[in-house]
Amino acid sequence: MSQKSSSLCRILATSAVLVAGLISQQALAHAHLKTETPAADTTLKASPTELSLGFSEGIEPSFSKVMLKGPDKKVVKTGALALAANDNTQAIVPLTTPLGAGKYTVSWNVVSVDGHKTEGQYSFTVQ
Ligand SMILES: [Cu+2]
Structure with missing residues (x-):
């Protein structure tokens, strides 16, 4: 159970980094x-x-x-x-x-x- 929640946590952290990267990359591209x-x-x-x-x-x-x-x-x-x-x-x-x-x-x-x-x-x- 603790292994499952830690991998979920890792997925969430990874996608948060990806989203943050996308936002900063395209913030000027309206x-x-x-x-x-x-x-x-x-x-x-x-x-x-x-x-x-x-x-x-x-x-x-x-x-x-x-x-x-x-x-x-x-x-x-x-x-x-x-x-x-x-x-x-x-x-x-x-x-x-x-x-x-x-x-x-x-x-x-x-x-x-x-x-x-x-x-x-x-x-x-x-x-
Ligand atoms: Cu934009």
Whole structure:
């Protein structure tokens, strides 16, 4: 019995060291927005068909959200966020209906593969 509990103890201690190592290694690696299409602060001649957001590290799509608000500050209904094929740093949000003229704000809220949350927002205008 005492042997069993000491090996359990060793397993717990080992995993605690592993977890601590992972946390310190990745503490600086949050998912920051690197690129976005349409680009921030640009004016488009026509409605885009999708929003694309590129992050500095992989994200968890099921815990990540991208919200689009229109000129009237109301939420615009979009398709579901998905990752680009073979690239978990690239989030794609299809637009199900064309956007009318006005200023749009994209608010993103993502969880990266290391479990850290980041968020931000940017705007673009449809002419
Ligand atoms: Cu991080």
